[in-house]
Amino acid sequence: MKRIFFYLLCLTFLLTACHESLEDKAAREAKEYTRKNCPKQISDNIVNDSMTFDKDTRTLHYYFTMTGQADTSAIDKQQAKEKITKAVKDAMSIRTYKDKSFNFAYTYYSEKNKGKILLDIKITPQDYGKQ
Helix, strand or coil, X not given: CHHHHHHHHHHHHHHHXXXXXXXXXXXXXXXXXXXXXXXXXXXXXXXXXXXXEECCCCEEEEEEEECHHHCCCCCCHHHHHHHHHHHHHHCXXXXXXXXXXXXXXXXXXXXXXXXXXXXXEEECCCCCCCC
């Protein structure tokens, strides 16, 4: 009986020791996504440069470069935030992260004015309806 208990205890320890936290999974997946997919053309004028995860703020951060006609500082920031918030609400691919109240950040850089941030938006759980 003691031997069975010992084996069950060891098995439980082994199964829980290999379990990756959601934060660790997000960090790993962000690195993998960037390595495998970036840069990625999102539309005619938008390129996804990379994706990162900040464990301290629990934020998945997407970085983009705007090109062509979209590369302008005349962006309606409120309208852009509304569209991005809707996209986050509707996105099934990030459901696990939304269920755990992660934040999402989107930074858009200018191609013609290297390094200039055109748009920087943070979406919180309150924005996408998670209370």
